[in-house]
Amino acid sequence: MKVAVIVFPGSNCDFDVYYALKEVSGIPAELVWHKEKSLKGFNGAVLPGGFSYGDYLRAGAIAKFSPVMEEVKKFALEGKPVLGICNGFQILTEAGILPGALLRNKNLKFLCQDVYLRVENKNPIFMKYLKEGDVIKLPIAHMDGNYFCDEETLKDLIEKGQIAFRYSSPDGEIKENSKFNPNGSLYSIAGVLNREGNVLGMMPHPERYVEKLLGSKDGLYIFKSLKKFFTG
Amino acid sequence: MKYNEPASLKDALSLGLTKAEWKKILKFLKRIPNFTELGIFSALWSEHCSYKSSKIYLKKFPTKSRRVLQGPGENAGIIKLDEELCVVFKMESHNHPSYIEPFQGAATGVGGILRDIFTMGARPIANMDSLFFGDLKEQNMAYLLNGVVGGIAFYGNCIGVPTVGGQTLFYNSYNNNILVNVFCLGIAKQNEIFYGKAKGKGNPLFYVGSKTGRDGIHGATMASEAFEEDLKEKKPNVQIGDPFTEKLLLEALLEIMKGDSIEGIQDMGAAGLTSSSFEMADRGGSGLVLYLDRVPLREKGMDPYEIMLSESQERMLMVVKKGKEKEVLEVFKKWDLDAVEIGYVTDTGKVEGYFKGEKVIDLDIKPLVSGAPKYRRPVKKPSYFEELNREEDLKIEIKNFEEELVDFLKNPNNSSKKSIYRQYDHQVQTNTVLLPSFDSALLRVKGKKYGIAITSDVNPLWCYLNPKEGSSFAVAEAVRNLASIGAKPIGVTDCLNFGNPENPEVMWQFKESIEGLTHALKYFKIPVVSGNVSFYNETKGKSIWPTPTIGMVGFVSNIKKIPDFKPEEGSSIFLAGDGEIRLSSSSFSVHKGYLLGRIPELDLERERKLQNFLIKGFGKGFFSGAHDISEGGLIISLIEIFMLSKKGMEMEISSGENTLFLFGEGGGRAVVFGDDRGILNLSKEFDIPIQKLGSFKGRDFYLRAGGWKFKASFEEIEDIMEEGLSKYME
Numbered sequence: 001m002k003v004a005v006i007v008f009p010g011s012n013c014d015f016d017v018y019y020a021l022k023e024v025s026g027i028p029a030e031l032v033w034h035k036e037k038s039l040k041g042f043n044g045a046v047l048p049g050g051f052s053y054g055d056y057l058r059a060g061a062i063a064k065f066s067p068v069m070e071e072v073k074k075f076a077l078e079g080k081p082v083l084g085i086c087n088g089f090q091i092l093t094e095a096g097i098l099p100g101a102l103l104r105n106k107n108l109k110f111l112c113q114d115v116y117l118r119v120e121n122k123n124p125i126f127m128k129y130l131k132e133g134d135v136i137k138l139p140i141a142h143m144d145g146n147y148f149c150d151e152e153t154l155k156d157l158i159e160k161g162q163i164a165f166r167y168s169s170p171d172g173e174i175k176e177n178s179k180f181n182p183n184g185s186l187y188s189i190a191g192v193l194n195r196e197g198n199v200l201g202m203m204p205h206p207e208r209y210v211e212k213l214l215g216s217k218d219g220l221y222i223f224k225s226l227k228k229f230f231t232g
Numbered sequence: 233m234k235y236n237e238p239a240s241l242k243d244a245l246s247l248g249l250t251k252a253e254w255k256k257i258l259k260f261l262k263r264i265p266n267f268t269e270l271g272i273f274s275a276l277w278s279e280h281c282s283y284k285s286s287k288i289y290l291k292k293f294p295t296k297s298r299r300v301l302q303g304p305g306e307n308a309g310i311i312k313l314d315e316e317l318c319v320v321f322k323m324e325s326h327n328h329p330s331y332i333e334p335f336q337g338a339a340t341g342v343g344g345i346l347r348d349i350f351t352m353g354a355r356p357i358a359n360m361d362s363l364f365f366g367d368l369k370e371q372n373m374a375y376l377l378n379g380v381v382g383g384i385a386f387y388g389n390c391i392g393v394p395t396v397g398g399q400t401l402f403y404n405s406y407n408n409n410i411l412v413n414v415f416c417l418g419i420a421k422q423n424e425i426f427y428g429k430a431k432g433k434g435n436p437l438f439y440v441g442s443k444t445g446r447d448g449i450h451g452a453t454m455a456s457e458a459f460e461e462d463l464k465e466k467k468p469n470v471q472i473g474d475p476f477t478e479k480l481l482l483e484a485l486l487e488i489m490k491g492d493s494i495e496g497i498q499d500m501g502a503a504g505l506t507s508s509s510f511e512m513a514d515r516g517g518s519g520l521v522l523y524l525d526r527v528p529l530r531e532k533g534m535d536p537y538e539i540m541l542s543e544s545q546e547r548m549l550m551v552v553k554k555g556k557e558k559e560v561l562e563v564f565k566k567w568d569l570d571a572v573e574i575g576y577v578t579d580t581g582k583v584e585g586y587f588k589g590e591k592v593i594d595l596d597i598k599p600l601v602s603g604a605p606k607y608r609r610p611v612k613k614p615s616y617f618e619e620l621n622r623e624e625d626l627k628i629e630i631k632n633f634e635e636e637l638v639d640f641l642k643n644p645n646n647s648s649k650k651s652i653y654r655q656y657d658h659q660v661q662t663n664t665v666l667l668p669s670f671d672s673a674l675l676r677v678k679g680k681k682y683g684i685a686i687t688s689d690v691n692p693l694w695c696y697l698n699p700k701e702g703s704s705f706a707v708a709e710a711v712r713n714l715a716s717i718g719a720k721p722i723g724v725t726d727c728l729n730f731g732n733p734e735n736p737e738v739m740w741q742f743k744e745s746i747e748g749l750t751h752a753l754k755y756f757k758i759p760v761v762s763g764n765v766s767f768y769n770e771t772k773g774k775s776i777w778p779t780p781t782i783g784m785v786g787f788v789s790n791i792k793k794i795p796d797f798k799p800e801e802g803s804s805i806f807l808a809g810d811g812e813i814r815l816s817s818s819s820f821s822v823h824k825g826y827l828l829g830r831i832p833e834l835d836l837e838r839e840r841k842l843q844n845f846l847i848k849g850f851g852k853g854f855f856s857g858a859h860d861i862s863e864g865g866l867i868i869s870l871i872e873i874f875m876l877s878k879k880g881m882e883m884e885i886s887s888g889e890n891t892l893f894l895f896g897e898g899g900g901r902a903v904v905f906g907d908d909r910g911i912l913n914l915s916k917e918f919d920i921p922i923q924k925l926g927s928f929k930g931r932d933f934y935l936r937a938g939g940w941k942f943k944a945s946f947e948e949i950e951d952i953m954e955e956g957l958s959k960y961m962e
């Protein structure tokens with residue numbers, strides 16, 4: 001097993017993800033330059049956070065044209081795990097691999113803070129060690145994390161169980177118009193899955209909370225689950 | 233004026249040079265310089281680049297220790313961490329540009345200091361900012377605050393370097409001159425350091441990064457003048473930042489630096505191609521030939537004068553080892569960056585510049601760089617000094633304690649800085665152990681047991697009332713802030729912000745300040761390894777308070793022995809240390825509308841005792857937390873502990889003079905808590921006076937002092953603490 005951490009020009013959480021996968025979670029990983037046309041030999045891919053192409057256009061709008069994205073799309077269709085974190089999530093929505101869009105935060109400012117996430121799903125690839133209703137704490141760090149989609153899509157997401165995480169209070173209470181949903185996301189959505197459940201996009205950064213020294217290990221739930229999926 | 237025509241005295245004066253300096257130029261050259269050459273002189277001899285007013289004083293700083301690998305004079309200073317790694321750091325001001333255009337001014341300040349670090353081969357791992365604004369009620373001040381914070385966030389977040397701490401103060405003194413001091417720290421292997429030296433005759437000279445435009449022409453000269461009223465006209469002098477290009481430049485360079493192809497490299501910062509070319513050749517004892525028509529341009533029709541003096545951002549000058557050109561170009565191509573050979577290294581001791589086949593620059597380097605003017609400007613003790621330095625302490629009557637306290641907590645100086653730091657990515661790179669709001673930021677180094685602490689400090693009010701001792705206190709406070717998380721200082725960078733040096737009273741403040749800094753730095757044996765002087769922070773004849781910002785780097789030998797701010801229920805809250813505290817010269821007195829007073833007595837021995845006590849206590853694991861007492865006095869310190877620990881605190885104080893005790897300020901004190909018995913025993917061992925103020929109990933902050941009472945929940949205090957700033961920012 002081996003996971004590709006895609007490096008776009010302007011990615012800046014690439015090494016953090018690589019470190020969380022390889023050094024902390026024990027998942028073999030490699031940094032892969034976005035000009036690569038093949039992901040042969042890899043079993044999964046992570047699109048890390050950052051500011052691909054500076055986010056000077058819409059976040060993720062240019063990165064979706066990177067040569068490697070054809071391969072990422074193939075992974076998504078083949079059922080291989082694809083995880084997009086922050087800018088990675090934005091790229092996945094821009095590329096049409098995940099539904100919806102990430103708008104500018106409600107207060108129009110960059111937000112770096114802890115958030116509480118209520119688990120909405122029991123996805124076997126990414127959330128094996130979590131159960132519906134669990135609350136985990138992860139940090140966000142973004143300018144455009146305000147999830148939006150049309151009514152029909154939202155209905156669909158709910159019905160098909162594609163919502164992975166929602167911003168909540170520490171007790172798991174959802175209040176859309178409160179400080180617990182700081183970026184103003186529709187339905188307090190923090191992460192979504194594709195229909196098949198092998199692609200997860202999320203704004204919070206699990207790779208930042210994988211060690212006690214840095215304050216929390218809640219992010220490990222996701223990486224451990226991924227490892228379990230690979231090793232069986 | 234055409235670039236190759238002879239210049240005149242009138243031109244020299246219009247470029248900010250003096251008549252004497254013009255004569256000096258003629259004497260050096262034994263001919264009349266052309267307009268381009270004159271532009272080069274004016275930039276290199278500007279206060280900003282030449283340090284002509286400060287040089288004779290800066291020599292007094294201690295700059296050596298067994299850890300110092302590189303002191304002042306390079307792009308940044310270098311300090312050893314262990315046998316393998318080192319830290320590379322520097323602080324710099326971007327005051328003038330930020331006042332003219334806050335967002336881009338602050339953003340390019342961050343971009344510039346980052347380049348100073350990675351040009352040396354270090355990966356930047358932390359940024360920190362010291363910001364000084366005027367009264368937020370003043371017209372434009374909230375705009376300036378939001379612009380500066382937004383600009384820092386824009387650049388730092390995008391390039392992926394965490395902004396982990398800093399300082400933000402609001403005083404009327406900065407109403408017309410805000411200060412933006414940016415600090416960056418990088419980490420490198422000791423055997424992979426690069427210097428700004430042009431060496432090796434025949435080695436090609438490469439220009440890399442963004443194209444050159446007309447932005448920022450004569451920015452260094454602008455930073456060497458006081459403001460009058462034509463601020464809008466100066467907007468084109470401010471550069472525009474492109475953090476995405478800089479991120480590519482950073483990654484490309486660090487990739488190239490792993491090989492063996494670079495001889496020397498320097499950022500094109502202030503005075504752009506001029507300063508980088510002359511300084512590199514000067515340090516390398518060499519010469520350079522430049523073909524200016526090869527410089528990649530963003531605009532058509534730029535002439536050599538504009539090319540030499542543009543301050544377009546995200547550019548570097550690089551000497552490549554002959555024969556390694558292809559290696560270098562391949563990496564730049566991978567990162568989609570421009571890299572162009574624009575000249576080569578010579579041994580002539582000259583910079584020679586050609587444009588369309590014509591030699592337009594022919595200048596000896598030595599007289600320009602080493603021979604730059606040095607001034608011992610007149611000094612005069614200002615009249616305010618005796619007038620304000622009264623021995624008698626201020627008496628402030630408090631009628632309704634709760635009201636007064638809440639009002640004080642809403643003063644932006646005391647407010648939670650969350651509205652600011654939550655706009656900064658402070659965790660990217662996953663090394664940040666202690667987040668903003670602690671006394672110092674703390675970073676781990678992956679794979680190592682130790683940690684790196686950083687803090688930036690100065691109390692400008694004290695530096696105004698007493699520049700010498702106030703400056704010593706800035707050092708002492710930084711030492712105390714490091715000790716409050718268990719760190720020992722290993723090096724300092726400074727950013728000295730002052731008014732107009734041609735005013736003898738300002739020059740006196742500067743001289744006194746340097747003496748105060750030197751005294752304290754020598755006492756604590758901390759070397760200065762880099763820094764920056766910013767003069768001319770003056771508008772319409774009014775100068776800012778002396779503001780010598782200290783950026784101090786500390787070493788924590790065991791990253792696991794640090795504060796957790798999780799005290800046990802029932803454990804005690806202690807005040808450690810004693811000494812003179814005063815109300816006059818306190819931030820509470822300014823809040824109440826006073827500006828006077830002698831500052832508290834400086835006692836470095838007491839400071840050192842407290843430092844040793846704190847570091848030892850962390851080493852022994854006695855402290856759950858410690859918090860330095862500085863601006864705002866004991867009361868602010870206690871409230872901040874409550875905000876960090878989120879544990880109820882119950883305290884009863886009976887000092888006889890409760891206003892002084894709670895709001896007064898002095899050095900050498902901290903609040904500590906953790907293992908009661910361990911702390912008491914340690915205080916005896918270190919001869920530290922200790923006083924129990926109360927204990928962690930219940931859920932509320934509950935303070936009684938004589939007839940005064942203040943009781944509030946976490947949520948209530950959080951709202952009060954956030955209001956002072958959030959109402960201007962959210």
